[in-house]
Amino acid sequence: MGLDYALVYVIRAHWLNAELHVRLISNRHLKYTIPPSVLLTLLYRPLFTRLDLYKICFLITVAVVSTIPWDSYLIHTNIWNYPQDAVLGPTLFRIPVEELFFFVIQTYLTSLLYIIISRPTFKPARLPHEDLRSSQTRTVALQLAAYLGRGLFALGIWKGNQLVRAGGSGTYLGLILSWACPFVLLLWHLSCNFALRLPLTNLLLPILIPTLYLWIVDTLALRRGTWIIEKDTVLNVELWQGLDFEEAFFFLITNCMVVFGQIAFDYTLTLIHTYPELAPGTSYPSPVKAVRILLANTSLLSGHSSYDAERIQSLQQAVARLQQKSRSFYLASATFDGPLRIELIRLYSFCRVADDLVDSAESTAEARAWISRLREFLDETHKDPSEAERRKRSSQFPQYARHALIGLPLETLSRRPLQDLLHGFETDLQFDELGTSGSGHWPIKNVSDLMQYGYGVAGTVAELCLDLVFYYHGQELTDEQKDRIRAAGNTMGKALQTVNITRDVQVDAEMGRVYIPTDWLEEHDLTPKAVLQNPLLPLLSQLRVRLLDQAFALYEEARPAIALLPIEARGPMRVAVESYMEIGRRLMDERYMVQPGRATVPLWRRIRTAVRALMHGGS
Numbered sequence: 001m002g003l004d005y006a007l008v009y010v011i012r013a014h015w016l017n018a019e020l021h022v023r024l025i026s027n028r029h030l031k032y033t034i035p036p037s038v039l040l041t042l043l044y045r046p047l048f049t050r051l052d053l054y055k056i057c058f059l060i061t062v063a064v065v066s067t068i069p070w071d072s073y074l075i076h077t078n079i080w081n082y083p084q085d086a087v088l089g090p091t092l093f094r095i096p097v098e099e100l101f102f103f104v105i106q107t108y109l110t111s112l113l114y115i116i117i118s119r120p121t122f123k124p125a126r127l128p129h130e131d132l133r134s135s136q137t138r139t140v141a142l143q144l145a146a147y148l149g150r151g152l153f154a155l156g157i158w159k160g161n162q163l164v165r166a167g168g169s170g171t172y173l174g175l176i177l178s179w180a181c182p183f184v185l186l187l188w189h190l191s192c193n194f195a196l197r198l199p200l201t202n203l204l205l206p207i208l209i210p211t212l213y214l215w216i217v218d219t220l221a222l223r224r225g226t227w228i229i230e231k232d233t234v235l236n237v238e239l240w241q242g243l244d245f246e247e248a249f250f251f252l253i254t255n256c257m258v259v260f261g262q263i264a265f266d267y268t269l270t271l272i273h274t275y276p277e278l279a280p281g282t283s284y285p286s287p288v289k290a291v292r293i294l295l296a297n298t299s300l301l302s303g304h305s306s307y308d309a310e311r312i313q314s315l316q317q318a319v320a321r322l323q324q325k326s327r328s329f330y331l332a333s334a335t336f337d338g339p340l341r342i343e344l345i346r347l348y349s350f351c352r353v354a355d356d357l358v359d360s361a362e363s364t365a366e367a368r369a370w371i372s373r374l375r376e377f378l379d380e381t382h383k384d385p386s387e388a389e390r391r392k393r394s395s396q397f398p399q400y401a402r403h404a405l406i407g408l409p410l411e412t413l414s415r416r417p418l419q420d421l422l423h424g425f426e427t428d429l430q431f432d433e434l435g436t437s438g439s440g441h442w443p444i445k446n447v448s449d450l451m452q453y454g455y456g457v458a459g460t461v462a463e464l465c466l467d468l469v470f471y472y473h474g475q476e477l478t479d480e481q482k483d484r485i486r487a488a489g490n491t492m493g494k495a496l497q498t499v500n501i502t503r504d505v506q507v508d509a510e511m512g513r514v515y516i517p518t519d520w521l522e523e524h525d526l527t528p529k530a531v532l533q534n535p536l537l538p539l540l541s542q543l544r545v546r547l548l549d550q551a552f553a554l555y556e557e558a559r560p561a562i563a564l565l566p567i568e569a570r571g572p573m574r575v576a577v578e579s580y581m582e583i584g585r586r587l588m589d590e591r592y593m594v595q596p597g598r599a600t601v602p603l604w605r606r607i608r609t610a611v612r613a614l615m616h617g618g619s
Contacts, residue, residue, distance in 0.1 A: 032217045033105045040112045046571035046614040056111045063107040070179045110258040114206035120334035123270040125316045128193040129309035146192040156181035171233040172246045180253040187260035190294040194267040207255045214251045219243045273339045314403035318349035332576035340472045346407040353404040358425045364432045385410045412471040417460035424456025431513040442528045445518045454494035462493035473566035488561030495554035499584040502547040509535035571614050578613040
């Protein structure tokens with residue numbers, strides 16, 4: 001560390017000539033730790049929330065406070081030391097300021113990497129609960145892994161104490177084990193039932209990537225003599241030339257501490273967001289409250305949550321439905337955070353279930369009956385939004401639909417858009433009532449009808465999404481701003497639905513539906529019936545382009561209002577919009593041939609679109 005491992009600037013005041021000299025020091029922090037931290041910060045900036053900052057600052061505080069006594073002891077007992085010509089000079093309990101800064105920067109770097117990697121994971125669906133559908137083998141395997149972890153870290157404490165008492169070459173390793181393993185054991189005990197249900201990438205990558213990187217940096221520092229380890233206290237075993245085993249293990253175990261700490265924090269937040277009744281009104285749980293919640297929720301024997309398993313299962317169904325039905329919105333949902341993400345997924349699940357009930361009906365009469373039951377459900381549950389009433393009213397629906405109905409966040413949603421959504425479904429039924437003969441009046445006669453339909457099935461959903469955004473993050477918006485954003489959301493919903501119609505001309509034709517305005521068709525001597533008979537007519541390519549022009553005109557009209565959204569929703573909402581409009585851009589590509597079924601935007605292109613949207617998300 002020190003002159004070879006320093007912070008940023010050294011300022012020297014020379015009072016005799018009243019000049020201030022500032023010297024930039026080339027050092028390891030400037031070369032190796034600050035640059036990746038800055039890079040990750042810039043990458044994550046559009047999604048960086050106050051809660052993320054709170055989590056990181058809390059762990060940094062814990063890391064600094066818990067490491068200072070240990071590090072100071074090692075220096076006082078000459079297990080390691082810093083040459084005077086390698087440090088700037090200022091110390092705290094004989095710990096150089098450069099070393100103190102390292103406690104901060106390592107915790108920040110590893111924490112931020114974990115937050116970025118784990119962001120796409122919908123954590124409420126990963127909460128431990130008793131799932132009768134889960135295989136007994138998997139349940140036993142998870143419990144065994146939890147016990148093995150506890151046993152391993154407890155063994156580390158015992159072995160560390162042994163090595164310290166014995167002294168000699170095992171002293172340094174023993175001190176690392178005795179200091180780190182109690183923290184790791186506590187964090188693992190509190191969070192292992194949750195951690196083991198996360199994707200392995202969430203658990204391993206934030207540990208392994210910074211560990212390997214710091215091994216390399218540490219090797220360079222030891223070779224330069226930036227700090228010196230007393231050789232009589234180490235095993236003299238090297239991971240590779242220049243890197244003692246103890247140093248390698250130190251970085252591995254400290255990164256485990258940071259990641260386990262972040263997972264424990266996420267476990268607490270996920271419980272609070274999924275079960276708000278645990279800590280009403282709590283946005284930033286204190287350490288004491290977090291530990292209490294985790295201890296109350298952790299069963300040492302079963303590893304299961306003591307809370308309502310049905311709520312977790314309903315969220316699992318909802319996110320699976322989103323992933324299956326809309327890959328674009330599934331990707332976009334990962335950019336939302338906390339309770340807003342949960343409620344948006346629940347809203348999507350309800351809309352999709354309602355649409356499926358109507359579309360899968362065996363007759364128009366049955367479809368209208370489902371719409372009538374949905375309308376009755378909304379009317380009655382708006383009067384009494386209690387869970388008991390929702391369960392009672394949902395019992396008349398198929399089993400697969402009940403969780404979506406019960407989970408709909410009615411308390412935060414406007415009634416009118418929900419009712420208008422059902423009117424939009426009724427427009428679809430008018431096609432079915434025409435029959436395959438194609439005789440009668442077609443519902444979409446002109447652009448006005450198209451826009452009315454777009455509002456009914458998509459503009460309403462946009463308004464409902466904004467209801468949720470305003471509820472969680474819109475406290476600083478005026479009523480005038482909210483009205484402007486709602487109007488723009490309505491327009492944007494129409495744009496997205498027009499893209500959807502352009503993409504699905506053939507799919508809709510197979511269902512007996514034609515959403516291209518009839519007066520447009522007549523300009524080319526076509527009828528809706530002709531589209532039903534051959535949805536791949538060459539002339540339809542021109543009308544697809546016309547539909548896309550309409551969609552992008554609406555998009556351009558509504559897009560500026562995204563900048564008015566609260567910062568917490570601005571970037572994510574831009575990702576949601578751009579991800580879907582990218583389908584339209586691909587359809588506009590002359591080289592793209594419309595395939596039967598849905599157009600698919602490649603994953604790499606969806607990710608590129610999301611990143612670009614986020615880079616503009618704060619503007």
